Amino acid sequence: MTESERPCWQAIVRSGVIERLDQAGSLVARERRPYGVTNWYTAESREHLVQIVHMLSPGSQVSFYFGSLQENAGIDTITLTL
DSSP states (O other), rough: OOOOSSSHHHHHHHTTTTHHHHHOOOOOOOOEOOGGOOOEEEEEHHHHHHHHHHHOOEEEEEEEEEEEETTTSSSEEEEEOO
């Protein structure tokens, strides 16, 4: 199954994550799986985001963070349940 066929990829596309990644240049993703398991990922390109999508578990809650505290610009967040 290609990433475009995965339901979680479709949710990511609809949510605007790709556009925000293109604008910000990078993102940090936090995946919260059932039973308290948390995974962190970083992406600096769409290719990195595709790799992350292949590691996500159905039923997880994933938050994507864009921006930098160092630049005092604040952090934007998009959260999805897959």
